Amino acid sequence: MGGILQFFDTLVTTVRDVIPIAAIIFGFQFLVLRKPVTNMRQILIGFGFVLLGLAFFLQGLEQALFPLGKLMAQQLTAPEFLGISATASEISNNWQHYLWVYLFAFAIGFSTTIAEPSLIAVAIKANQVSGGAVGTWGLRIAVAIGVAVGISLGAYRIITGTPLHYYIIAGYVIVIAQTAFSPKSIIALAYDSGGVTTSTVTVPLVAALGLGLSSNIPGRNPLLDGFGLIAFASLFPIMSVMGYAQLSEWQARRASKTRGAHYGE
């Protein structure tokens, strides 16, 4: 019974979040464009599906995956698990202690990205628009690897306490260099994939990891060092998606070259 009440609460919150968006859309549609929408009934049903779907999705995450995932982030970063005592501050150089933390960061970054609804949306659209050239799974896995690497490196940064902006600026330099060598058609999509990855599923779990690490490691301040994981998670997919495109292009070129050589015989 309590579950149903809770679900109703989530549904109300979702509706409240969607109302401004719906107001803008339908306001402009009826007051500015003043054109009847084809299939209005179907679109409204679609909005209903989105609302109901999000409410179920969020409620399920709150009930099942978030509590366990957050608890796990705390336990994995607890001083007892990491084997740090309050007195030994130089332990932060001993990276083996944190092996499970890095592995968790990588795995949680990858798996939450695969489940991220906004990324699914962008992948569907990119697949449609490119006429199937951009595979939904190829794109999503490339993005997920980017997030996984990003979160692991972000965890490393919190553990070592190095300044965030050095990493981000270095990342920018790599992104710009890659842009020069990437196929033109992938660039905008790659930039977009940085922003869409950090959403409903990823943010709460990653934030718990950042908070756990920065409050348990000696010399870190959660208010200053706990941030930055999301920034890593939005930067690295840009690199991995461009890398994926470069790799596929290179493979295609090699395949056509060998085929060309074959015909030449």
Place this chain on the structure above:
Amino acid sequence: MGKLIRHLWESMLDSIRDLAPIVGVIAFFQLAVLQQPIPNLFGLLTGTLMVVIGLTLFVHGLKVGLFPIGESMAHDFAHKGSLFWLIAFAFSLGFGTTVAEPALIAVANEAATVAANGGMITDTPDEKESYAQGLRLTVAISVGLAIVVGVIRIIKGWPVQYLIMGGYIGVVIMTAFAPKEIIGIAYDSGGVTTSTITVPLVTALGVGLATSIRGRNPITDGFGLIAFASLTPMIFVMGYGMVL
């Protein structure tokens, strides 16, 4: 009706596949690494089932609702030919979807705490409330402007990378001058602004515009709006930290 159910069933199988990794990761770390039993197994199973159902319904709604309306509006705006209204729509969409975003509200409150701790504002609830409120408005305006710039880019056909590089340079310059405490929050604010409902709508808008305007390619020109929306908040939040 039968077609709908079959379609939903197929997309539910997709959802199960999408969620399998995260369930696997959590189970592995709980059982093998932390070596603890799974608490409240029943709640966990029903919760996971809800996540699967939710994702299935969401993706279906996306295809029949959000994508078509976003594209049909982009198409109508392109044919109406009124740049003013298109820009007004782009700004409202960016501003309106961001200002109420729950993730942003959480980040703004944290930022207020950091600012109070760092002595940038006095540590009273009122002061923190107004700081957080101001930050939310700043981010929402920056996202609105980002969508506007992105839409103008699609219309003009400018290459996306020059604008992004300009944004990167903006971020680097602001980093040099912004108070140290605000940098982490500013960098993170770029990622949290784009919500699950905004992304499909904004993507459909961009792709729809690029499809409707002659000479634009939906794949090279249609994407990129979200990239701007995650870049401008970084610059504006650091600016906010400097001004206050």
